[in-house]
Amino acid sequence: METKATPSSLSDVANANKARKQPGSGALGVGLEARGIHAWFGDKLVLRDISLDFWSGTVTALIGPSGCGKSTFIRTLNRMHEFIPGAAMAGEVLLNGQDIYEQGTDVTKIRLKVGMVFQKPNPFPSMTIADNVLAGLKLAQLKSENKDDLLEECLERAGLWNEVKDRLSAYGGSLSGGQQQRLCIARSLAVRPEVLLMDEPCSALDPGSTLKIEETIQHLSSSMTIIIVTHNMQQAARVSDYTGFFLSDGGPGELVEVGPTSEIFSRPKDIRTENYVTGRFG
Amino acid sequence: MRKPAWHKNHLVNTTTPGANSAIFPISTPEKREITTKPRFSDKVFRGVATVGGLSSLVILGLILIFLGYQGFQVLRSEGFGFITGSNWQVMQDNAGNTDLSASSFGIAAMLVGTLLCAALAVLIAVPISVLCALYLTFYAPQFLKKIMVAIIDLMAAFPSILFGMWGFFILMPHVEYWAKLIHKYFGWFPLFKMDVPVFTRSPFVAGVVLAIMIIPIITSVSREIFSQTPLDRVQAAYALGATRWSMIRAVVIPYGKSGVVGGAMLGLGRAMGETVAVYTVLNLVYQINWQVLIGAGGNVASMILLKFGEAGPTETRALMAAGLVLFLLTLLVNSIANTIVSRTGGKGR
Numbered sequence: 001m002e003t004k005a006t007p008s009s010l011s012d013v014a015n016a017n018k019a020r021k022q023p024g025s026g027a028l029g030v031g032l033e034a035r036g037i038h039a040w041f042g043d044k045l046v047l048r049d050i051s052l053d054f055w056s057g058t059v060t061a062l063i064g065p066s067g068c069g070k071s072t073f074i075r076t077l078n079r080m081h082e083f084i085p086g087a088a089m090a091g092e093v094l095l096n097g098q099d100i101y102e103q104g105t106d107v108t109k110i111r112l113k114v115g116m117v118f119q120k121p122n123p124f125p126s127m128t129i130a131d132n133v134l135a136g137l138k139l140a141q142l143k144s145e146n147k148d149d150l151l152e153e154c155l156e157r158a159g160l161w162n163e164v165k166d167r168l169s170a171y172g173g174s175l176s177g178g179q180q181q182r183l184c185i186a187r188s189l190a191v192r193p194e195v196l197l198m199d200e201p202c203s204a205l206d207p208g209s210t211l212k213i214e215e216t217i218q219h220l221s222s223s224m225t226i227i228i229v230t231h232n233m234q235q236a237a238r239v240s241d242y243t244g245f246f247l248s249d250g251g252p253g254e255l256v257e258v259g260p261t262s263e264i265f266s267r268p269k270d271i272r273t274e275n276y277v278t279g280r281f282g
Numbered sequence: 283m284r285k286p287a288w289h290k291n292h293l294v295n296t297t298t299p300g301a302n303s304a305i306f307p308i309s310t311p312e313k314r315e316i317t318t319k320p321r322f323s324d325k326v327f328r329g330v331a332t333v334g335g336l337s338s339l340v341i342l343g344l345i346l347i348f349l350g351y352q353g354f355q356v357l358r359s360e361g362f363g364f365i366t367g368s369n370w371q372v373m374q375d376n377a378g379n380t381d382l383s384a385s386s387f388g389i390a391a392m393l394v395g396t397l398l399c400a401a402l403a404v405l406i407a408v409p410i411s412v413l414c415a416l417y418l419t420f421y422a423p424q425f426l427k428k429i430m431v432a433i434i435d436l437m438a439a440f441p442s443i444l445f446g447m448w449g450f451f452i453l454m455p456h457v458e459y460w461a462k463l464i465h466k467y468f469g470w471f472p473l474f475k476m477d478v479p480v481f482t483r484s485p486f487v488a489g490v491v492l493a494i495m496i497i498p499i500i501t502s503v504s505r506e507i508f509s510q511t512p513l514d515r516v517q518a519a520y521a522l523g524a525t526r527w528s529m530i531r532a533v534v535i536p537y538g539k540s541g542v543v544g545g546a547m548l549g550l551g552r553a554m555g556e557t558v559a560v561y562t563v564l565n566l567v568y569q570i571n572w573q574v575l576i577g578a579g580g581n582v583a584s585m586i587l588l589k590f591g592e593a594g595p596t597e598t599r600a601l602m603a604a605g606l607v608l609f610l611l612t613l614l615v616n617s618i619a620n621t622i623v624s625r626t627g628g629k630g631r
Contacts, residue, residue: 078521080517080520080521083517083520108523108524108525109523111520111521111522111523112522112523115521115522116521118514118517118518118521120514122512122514122515122517122518123518124515124518124519124532124533124536125515126536126537127532135519135522135532136522136523138528138532139519139522139523139524139525139528139529139532140522140523140524140525140528141525141528184518187518187522188521188522191522191523
């Protein structure tokens, strides 16, 4: 395949990605729905009226310039937003039709179903590789029938098993950055989430590790809903089925356009999206 | 993927050091001395900082020399008996001068008492302080947190005689009840045996008073380290469905462990050196006693305070020697603690 270093190659990449997917392997029904999400930090409105559906079995990429509220948005999807002092939100997030912000909801159960991978790899340094993967079970006080099988399965799915199977009792901090990030993915998988949120998971990694993580995302996407925030448009084109473009003109961030990735990168409807994906700003 | 056209040229033009060395032998150059010329202002400040830094060391050294010089005579005549014997007797000859060879100075009971009270204080204070620090860091509402932190800092600066008076007037009248309770349920443990039914002025009372005195220090140190727990690890735990308690257990405790140990050691140092508060509530007896509930204990610092006023020249020297031993003991305990901290500190960080 010929790849040119021009912005138009993004649509080629996106089309190639689309062609590789088996027909019918896409949407399995709505997994997660965001309805009219607004978010504030203190008195400052940072997100205005975001509504987005995320389908099971698909990867949705959220792109946009820095400070447009992408990360804030995905943090509202598993209620990590409320950790920031002064943070507030409006709207609802439906997981299998149930509002996760409903009064009386046990927030820990929500976070078990909607897992998250952070920008900076953050394995627990006091735990071994094996303990890191199984940390979620302990933290959420879950029981597992066969921990060894679960450990292998999660590391396998995160594409790390072959590299660490001989040193499962080494400390998590002894791995390279890319391996640590895949360890974090494995750790998220161990509690069997339905949705996986990834907040710029590759921005701290080298290209080789990035490629591995992208392969991992491709593998996982058949069985779960994945939402990935990325600054790398090539990455969005390579891994996602749908792309949402966020933009802020100094005020609150808004969702400009969302659609199948191949269309966002080849025939965007909005001129601002076109300017962004063709590299005219941002 | 087709290689770009420049790729080939690039290879040809490349000269690596390895390729060169085959043709021209390379001589390794001398290492250069790297220097800088500091500005005048920098020199001045460097001098001031050096004086400040060394002065504490000099003061400490002078105290050590003074104590050693004063105590040397007594230490030489007593030998190891000074720290293994428990007899403190000043004998005078007919002329009224102190007879060093007939007198005996031994502070074993005082040393044991010092360690016993201090250890008891740390054992009581650490769990309370850690819980307090966790509450303040993770549970307390903002306004209460501010008030409590102010009060705890104030407590750290409280005159120790007030703690001693609290122990004497408030704790002591009730200590019989507590001592009997502890004896009833933990009497099987040697430390909590009770051969004589004397409850007041016991090492237990002193330990409780000391515990209250060191809680503020351990709490502030622990709170400081807990609040520095890296946010990304805290978030990682929450994102895995952790409850607050399981997050604290998996992330905060492993991270803060060494800091808590460090705080406990600071507290231990203070408890070992505390004089007035212990003097107020402890019955000094020149006999080694491990049973903390009985009203007979020892404490080096309090003994010095007790004897100092009426001591003759030789006894004063003996007290200096006792001070030297306490100084060295504190140093020893602190360095052991430092070793423990550096051994356990690595993991979890």
